[in-house]
Structure formats: structure tokens, C-alpha cells
Amino acid sequence: MKRLTARIDNGLGDYDEICFINPNDPEGAYSLDDIVRHGSYETKLAIAERLAAYEDTGLTPEQVQELKEKQIPKPPEYEYIPQYKYASPTAICPICKGIVESPLMNDDYCRDCGQAIDWE
Ligand SMILES: [Zn+2]
Numbered sequence: 290m291k292r293l294t295a296r297i298d299n300g301l302g303d304y305d306e307i308c309f310i311n312p313n314d315p316e317g318a319y320s321l322d323d324i325v326r327h328g329s330y331e332t333k334l335a336i337a338e339r340l341a342a343y344e345d346t347g348l349t350p351e352q353v354q355e356l357k358e359k360q361i362p363k364p365p366e367y368e369y370i371p372q373y374k375y376a377s378p379t380a381i382c383p384i385c386k387g388i389v390e391s392p393l394m395n396d397d398y399c400r401d402c403g404q405a406i407d408w409e
Contacts, residue, residue: 291312292310293310293336293339294308295307295310295318306320307321308320309321309328311332324336359404362405363407364406364407364408364409365382365389365390366380366381366382366383367379367380367381380406382399382401382402382404384402385401385402385404387399387400387402389406
């Protein structure tokens with residue numbers, strides 16, 4: 290996804306200024322005031338459509354970040370589970386500790402929490 294904004298350190302401490310990037314001007318980054326006063330309708334519409342698409346997800350930024358991190362495959366952990374009489378340890382999800390391995394096939398994702406599993 291191509292970003293519409295960039296956070297720019299403006300030297301005012303903790304506050305980074307959010308600027309809007311003009312795709313037709315690689316050197317161009319404009320403040321919200323500049324966009325409101327001088328931006329084209331198309332630029333304002335692109336910003337509004339991006340915000341609406343995000344809001345349509347119904348998710349918070351933290352939830353989006355959590356989903357993004359679950360897409361990065363993580364190796365399973367292995368544990369001996371006493372009630373399972375298998376000789377070998379059972380693969381479990383590194384996040385929620387749910388079982389991710391079936392006898393017939395390896396799951397690409399944890400069925401309990403959605404974490405991507407790296408079987409390499
Ligand atoms: Zn899980």
C-alpha cells in the first residue's frame with residue numbers, strides 16, 4: 290500500500306508533523322493546512338477515501354497492527370502433552386499455545402488465533 294502521509298520530525302519534541310505526500314511531486318510533502326487551502330479535490334478525495342476504507346474495517350490501529358504481526362510466520366513450539374500418547378512432542382502455537390499440527394497435515398495458520406506458522 291502506498292502511503293499518503295509521512296511523519297516528519299519538526300524539531301518540536303514528541304510531536305511529529307503529519308504531512309501529505311504528493312505522488313506527482315516526489316519532493317513534495319504538504320501540511321494539513323496546505324492541503325485544506327490549496328490541495329486539489331482529487332487529493333482531498335484520495336485522503337477521505339483512504340480514511341473511510343480504514344474506518345470500514347471497524348478495527349483500531351492496535352488491532353490492525355496485531356493482525357499484521359500474525360501474518361509474519363513464526364516457528365511452532367514443541368511440547369510433550371501427557372494426555373496424548375504420541376512418542377514425539379506436539380507442535381503448538383507460539384502465541385496462544387493451541388495445537389497447530391494434525392497427524393495428516395501441517396496447518397499454515399493457528400486455528401485458534403490465526404498466527405501464521407513457519408514449518409521450516
Ligand atoms: Zn494460536
